[in-house]
Amino acid sequence: xxxxxxxxxxxxxxxxxxxxxxxxxxxxxxxxxxxxxxxxxxxxxxxxxxxxxxxxxxxxxxxxxxxxxxxxxxxxxxxxxxxxxxxxxxxxxxxxxxxxxxxxxxxxxxxxxxxxxxxxxxxxxxxxxxxxxxxxxxxxxxxxxxxxxxxxxxxxxxxxxxxxxxxxxxxxxxxxxxxxxxxxxxxxxxxxxxxxxxxxxxxxxxxxxxxxxxxxxxxxxxxxxxxxxxxxxxxxxxxxxxxxxxxxxxxxxxxxxxxxxxxxxxxxxxxxxxxxxxxxxxxxxxxxxxxxxxxx
Numbered sequence: 005x006x007x008x009x010x011x012x013x014x015x016x017x018x019x020x021x022x023x024x025x026x027x028x029x030x031x032x033x034x035x036x037x038x039x040x041x042x043x044x045x046x047x048x049x050x051x052x053x054x055x056x057x058x059x060x061x062x063x064x065x066x067x068x069x070x071x072x073x074x075x076x077x078x079x080x081x082x083x084x085x086x087x088x089x090x091x092x093x094x095x096x097x098x099x100x101x102x103x104x105x106x107x108x109x110x111x112x113x114x115x116x117x118x119x120x121x122x123x124x125x126x127x128x129x130x131x132x133x134x135x136x137x138x139x140x141x142x143x144x145x146x147x148x149x150x151x152x153x154x155x156x157x158x159x160x161x162x163x164x165x166x167x168x169x170x171x172x173x174x175x176x177x178x179x180x181x182x183x184x185x186x187x188x189x190x191x192x193x194x195x196x197x198x199x200x201x202x203x204x205x206x207x208x209x210x211x212x213x214x215x216x217x218x219x220x221x222x223x224x225x226x227x228x229x230x231x232x233x234x235x236x237x238x239x240x241x242x243x244x245x246x247x248x249x250x251x252x253x254x255x256x257x258x259x260x261x262x263x264x265x266x267x268x269x270x271x272x273x274x275x276x277x278x279x280x281x282x283x284x285x286x287x288x289x290x291x292x293x294x295x296x297x298x299x300x
Contacts, residue, residue: 008094008130010298011101012071020105020292021065021267023165023208023233023259024072026096028055029088056263058096058104065103068267073105075135075165081113082142094129105296107133107165112143112150122156132296137167138187145187146195154200163204163295165231166193168218169211172234172264190218197225204295206257209234215241222255223247229295232287233259237274245277253283257291 028034034055056064058074065072074097078087090109097106108125110118125131134157138145145166157164168190174181190211197205206229211218222228230252232240248256260270279287293299 005091005128006095006098007128008098008101008106008132010105012103012105014071014289014293014298017069017071017103017289019068019070019258019288020296021070021072021260021262022206022231022257022292022295024061024065024074024262025264026058026061026074026076026093027088027263028057029092030057034088058093059100061262062096062100062103064262064267066100070267071103071105072262073107073133073165075107075133076109077135077137077140077167078109078111079137079140079142081111082140090125091129094125094131098130106131107135109135110153112136112141112153115149116152119152119156122153122160126160126162131162133163133165135165135167137171137173138192139167139171139183139185140173141187142184143187144192146192151199154196154203158200158203161297163206165206165208167209168193168207169209169214169234190214190221193228194221194225197221197228201227203227204229206231206295208259209261210241210244212241215244219243219247219252222252229255229257229291231257231259232274233261234265236265237270237277240277245279248287249278249280249283253280253286254291254294256287257295258288 061074074093076088076090076093078090080086094106097104108131110121112118143150168188170185174183190207193205193207204227207218208231218230222230260267
């Protein structure tokens with residue numbers, strides 16, 4: 005077992021992608037069952053490139069002089085499909101600690117076992133944050149039975165990243181494969197942010213159809229940030245672009261959702277947005293350094 009420690013030269017890299025998926029482990033086990041994976045590939049128009057190894061992901065970002073936060077989602081209780089190995093991701097990031105930053109994931113329905121796993125992933129593997137996907141994991145984030153998880157993450161001093169808004173997982177399937185969008189309403193996270201003011205929360209993706217709520221929460225709560233992953237920038241809601249250029253310039257983070265959204269495509273489309281030159285460096289790196297606790 006290798007415990008992760010930063011080996012990234014943060015002064016020299018150009019950007020930090022805060023939202024990158026590792027969807028397969030060394031045993032070939034994928035993060036989603038076959039039906040969900042096929043539907044997701046159709047939704048995002050991705051294919052074989054959808055499941056690169058962690059070594060390939062490291063090479064991809066190294067070639068672009070970027071660092072990337074890598075993770076999977078443990079939704080075993082809700083989906084019945086065991087996740088790919090979270091520990092293997094942390095160990096892979098430790099091998100590639102010049103470009104990769106590991107986030108952990110725990111199944112919120114595992115109760116005290118999930119809390120213990122938070123501590124183990126931080127203490128033994130050195131993960132630098134945690135990823136949740138309320139719709140996939142089938143839970144309401146503001147349900148107080150899950151508050152011990154947030155207490156543990158707060159104690160660890162690392163951020164929690166929550167999927168918000170629409171999801172491509174289950175899209176186009178009957179009943180969306182049982183996945184419920186309402187669990188990813190960002191207003192549920194407003195409660196968490198208020199009750200855990202020392203916990204840094206990241207709302208992943210433009211929160212369609214709740215973008216106005218998302219902007220309000222990030223404006224109101226000092227401990228809440230937004231990542232811009234999961235959508236090509238050319239489809240960003242205009243009010244989110246306007247907010248990023250003004251009152252949320254210090255609260256918005258570059259994220260691609262790689263490999264479902266290719267980094268090069270995201271960057272090309274972002275370049276066509278009318279983003280102020282003084283705001284772009286904040287989005288690409290400086291805000292992430294704050295969120296990760298590297299610089300204040």
